[in-house]
Amino acid sequence: MRSLTDDAPQREPTEGILAAEQDERRRIALFLHDGPVQSLAGVALMLDAAANFLKRGEPEQAAEVLERALGRTRTTIGELRDLSFNLEPVVLRDHGIATALLALADERGVSHGITIDVDAVQAETLNERTQAALYAIVREALEGAIRRGPPTRFAVQVRPAGEGGLEIEIFDDAPSERRRRSVEVLRERARTLGAALDVASEKKGTTMRLTLPTYPRGE
Numbered sequence: 522m523r524s525l526t527d528d529a530p531q532r533e534p535t536e537g538i539l540a541a542e543q544d545e546r547r548r549i550a551l552f553l554h555d556g557p558v559q560s561l562a563g564v565a566l567m568l569d570a571a572a573n574f575l576k577r578g579e580p581e582q583a584a585e586v587l588e589r590a591l592g593r594t595r596t597t598i599g600e601l602r603d604l605s606f607n608l609e610p611v612v613l614r615d616h617g618i619a620t621a622l623l624a625l626a627d628e629r630g631v632s633h634g635i636t637i638d639v640d641a642v643q644a645e646t647l648n649e650r651t652q653a654a655l656y657a658i659v660r661e662a663l664e665g666a667i668r669r670g671p672p673t674r675f676a677v678q679v680r681p682a683g684e685g686g687l688e689i690e691i692f693d694d695a696p697s698e699r700r701r702r703s704v705e706v707l708r709e710r711a712r713t714l715g716a717a718l719d720v721a722s723e724k725k726g727t728t729m730r731l732t733l734p735t736y737p738r739g740e
Contacts, residue, residue, distance in 0.1 A: 618652040670695030694726035
């Protein structure tokens, strides 16, 4: 088996990755503007109203407004926490990729009714940067499957490959039609790790196989 390290050096991000990251920045900006920013603006108005009620000696009305402001603040905190988790969960940094993928599986599985199986203990040997890149690939694959389906099943398995590398298999049973750009972005992300990504679609679903060479492993 020929090692990927012979002809797959580290590369700068390509146009496909840059375009995808620009789309992601726009999505985040729109989400912040239309979601948390608007919610906090509403909270500020509520606090002004509560202050006015207190000045007029109407504490019951003030308490009612403050209760609504508190509820909206808690909702906004949850939205920002979800955004932070989606960008790069703290659990990935503190506990490694296997735990982070299990947390992602729990959150997406419950919210979309998907059975998600994760076996990623072998990936714990990868360095922190490679784990973050692999997490992003799995997350994008899952989000793509949800957009196409959603699937009823999604699975991630990491196992040893030849010459000390790792093979990551990602399966989903969502409809097989997928945007070419989304696949190319995943392939480009894989190439930045010196890896190969193969995609095979069958009647039962889509299987992606990512082969990591030996050099991204360890710190």
